[in-house]
Amino acid sequence: MTETPAHTALWPAPHASGAVTATVHVPGSKSVTNRALVLAALAAEPGWLRRPLRSRDTLLMAGALRAMGVGIEETVSSSSAVAGGGNGTGEAWRVIPSGLHGPATVDVGNAGTVMRFLPPVAALADGPIHFDGDPRSYERPLHGVIDALRVLGARIDDTRGSAGALPLTVHGCGALEGGRVEIDASSSSQFVSALLLSGPGFNQGVEVRHVGGALPSMPHIRMTVDMLRSVGAQVDTPEAGGEPNVWRVAPGALLGRDLTVEPDLSNAQPFLAAALITGGTVTIPDWPAHTTQPGDALREIFTEMGGSCELTEQGLVFTGSGSVHGIDVDLSEVGELTPGIAAVAALADSPSTLRGVAHLRLHETDRLAALTKEINELGGDVTETADGLHIRPRRLHGGIFHTYDDHRMATAGAIIGLAVDGVQIENVATTAKTLPDFPELWTGMLGN
Known part of the structure; x- marks a missing residue:
């Protein structure tokens, strides 16, 4: 049958x-898990992610980072499962940063965090990284990240489909100059988070200025800032007395850390x-x-x-x-x-x-x-x-x-x-x- x-x-x-x-x-937070994976992949030393969410979006993120050369080892501890109180499992992922490289192909599925957070990471890789996904992913806004990366020095080919959308290829050269960029993130706060997460790896860091309408989902930007600071990044924000709608991340090495996901x-x-x-x-x-x-x-x-x-x-x-x-x-x-x-x-x-x-x-x-x-x-x-x-x-x-x-x-x-x-x-x-x-x-x- x-x-x-x-x-x-x-x-x-x-x-x-x-x-x-x-x-x-x-189970654990998708938003925390995927941000933590990106930060751990860009760190200067290995880190641990405990009780991560295992779902389609997070496995797509882990798979994409592995394709770019990041080591992610999965372990399950019976003792940590008991101590964890049942938030999913006693699973832990050990993330081992390495030289990001292509060629690689990334399947984003229909995950906004994957399609938006990883092109800036790919700009730091050595070699081409191709991004593709579900049919719906072609319709979701990505122009804010693509346009910003070009201003910051990245080379991106988005001519296979609609400009400013998937599918696309980021031609990484191992580094990105970075600096100041203006974006309209009114369609997705993930545009801001995407640039901030990789900002410490840019030669000049990054200054992101939102110039559009009201920013949605501000708690997610605050989550990004808090997690950056927790791994040693220097971040200036509007809430900390900075300019309205301006975020600055200084260049610098990120620490590997041991994080338990909420x-x-x-x-x-x-x-x-x-x-x-x-x-x-x-x-x-x-x-x-x-x-x-x-x-x-x-x-x-x-x-x-x-x-x-x-x-x-x-x-x-x-x-x-x-x-x-x-x-x-x-x-x-x-x-x-x-x-x-x-x-x-x-x-x-x-x-x-x-x-x-x-x-x-x-x-x-x-x-x-x-x-x-x-x-x-x-x-x-x-x-x-x-x-x-x-x-x-x-x-x-x-x-x-x-x-x-x-x-x-x-x-x-x-x-x-x-x-x-x-x-x-x-x-x-x-x-x-x-x-x-x-x-x-x-x-x-x-x-x-």
């Missing part, structure tokens, strides 16, 4: 029969949402008291929507009240949380307006259009605005929830399925992009 391809298979979203009570160990707080969202909409309690172990992860905003947002939370020795304990309220919220700094918030809002007792996320039209899919279409096809009433969504709750019914190869669309559909019987998620396997084993974690939470 021929198996149904994963991208067309339908997954019956589990329906909650009562309040959810569970402890869910969320749980991915954005990937905790569907599990917290389960407590909120069922009036239950979900505990997420190892939730950090201080973090730059955007997902930490869930504590405030979901509390406003009807829950309560407490940070304890066991982790973050989140409890739903049995009622879900609408919200009017600017999500410009935490746009990746929009699909899950929209799913909860569709089940609320009053309307919601989600603002500041026009840039989501350029993510894994056009998330605003996709959320509107899929929720409305289940009986909802969602309209797009210039920069977000307006959601009027309606009684929803079962049906197919399409994901468009977008992991956060899949988890949004699963959230709705908890409260609406008969929801089927098309291609739930796409969650492996950042949250491996999501179906098992989800059914385990429900005790199924």
